[in-house]
Amino acid sequence: xxxxxxxxxxxxxxxxxxxxxxxxxxxxxxxxxxxxxxxxxxxxxxxxxxxxxxxxxxxxxxxxxxxxxxxxxxxxxxxxxxxxxxxxxxxxxxxxxxxxxxxxxxxxxxxxxxxxxxxxxxxxxxxxxxxxxxxxxxxxxxxxxxxxxxxxxxxxxxxxxxxxxxxxxxxxxxxxxxxxxxxxxxxxxxxxxxxxxx
DNA sequence: TAGGCCATCTGGTCCT
DNA sequence: AGGACCAGATGGCCTA
Numbered sequence: 001x002x003x004x005x006x007x008x009x010x011x012x013x014x015x016x017x018x019x020x021x022x023x024x025x026x027x028x029x030x031x032x033x034x035x036x037x038x039x040x041x042x043x044x045x046x047x048x049x050x051x052x053x054x055x056x057x058x059x060x061x062x063x064x065x066x067x068x069x070x071x072x073x074x075x076x077x078x079x080x081x082x083x084x085x086x087x088x089x090x091x092x093x094x095x096x097x098x099x100x101x102x103x104x105x106x107x108x109x110x111x112x113x114x115x116x117x118x119x120x121x122x123x124x125x126x127x128x129x130x131x132x133x134x135x136x137x138x139x140x141x142x143x144x145x146x147x148x149x150x151x152x153x154x155x156x157x158x159x160x161x162x163x164x165x166x167x168x169x170x171x172x173x174x175x176x177x178x179x180x181x182x183x184x185x186x187x188x189x190x191x192x193x194x195x196x197x198x
Numbered sequence: 199t200a201g202g203c204c205a206t207c208t209g210g211t212c213c214t
Numbered sequence: 215a216g217g218a219c220c221a222g223a224t225g226g227c228c229t230a
């Protein structure tokens with residue numbers, strides 16, 4: 001269906017990144033632990049010279065290929081992250097969400113949408129009226145945060161459970177006023193999220 | 199200049 | 215055996 005969800009795609013047709021694109025990274029010398037490398041080189045010198053050098057060439061080629069795959073894999077991951085950013089509400093200043101912010105924002109966003117549906121269903125069941133899906137007043141019924149702003153988390157496995165790791169989310173609601181974003185959520189067109197609420 | 203974020207490299211582990 | 219996945223290390227860039 002959607003290319004975004006082709007998680008097992010390893011052919012990377014969608015993301016034909018090459019080493020040329022990564023010239024910035026490849027310029028860097030790849031010597032994480034010079035001392036360890038020197039040790040390893042000493043060990044290698046003791047071994048048989050010629051066959052080792054060819055083995056090292058093979059090993060190096062394998063490493064280069066693995067590096068390339070890893071690079072592509074991370075590019076795939078980043079592209080998926082970009083796709084996720086694309087379906088999340090945009091901030092007014094168009095600042096790009098960081099990776100962790102994107103994930104946490106998406107988590108909270110999904111939760112908010114779920115709550116919207118749940119509350120709408122509840123109201124529809126009470127009154128028999130058709131659900132007021134678009135009424136902002138429904139969104140005001142956000143979970144009331146505790147003193148730490150996170151007591152509403154993990155209240156069970158019900159659909160009303162909220163983002164579980166809000167305490168560790170820099171952008172997650174930490175104070176009651178942070179929930180004002182729920183009042184700003186027009187069910188169509190989530191464009192008015194305030195910064196810092198994800 | 200310190201700290202955050204990021205891309206890349208690398209070696210280890212697991213899976214096919 | 216080779217590829218995917220993962221986590222740690224490293225260095226560059228940017229911003230407060």
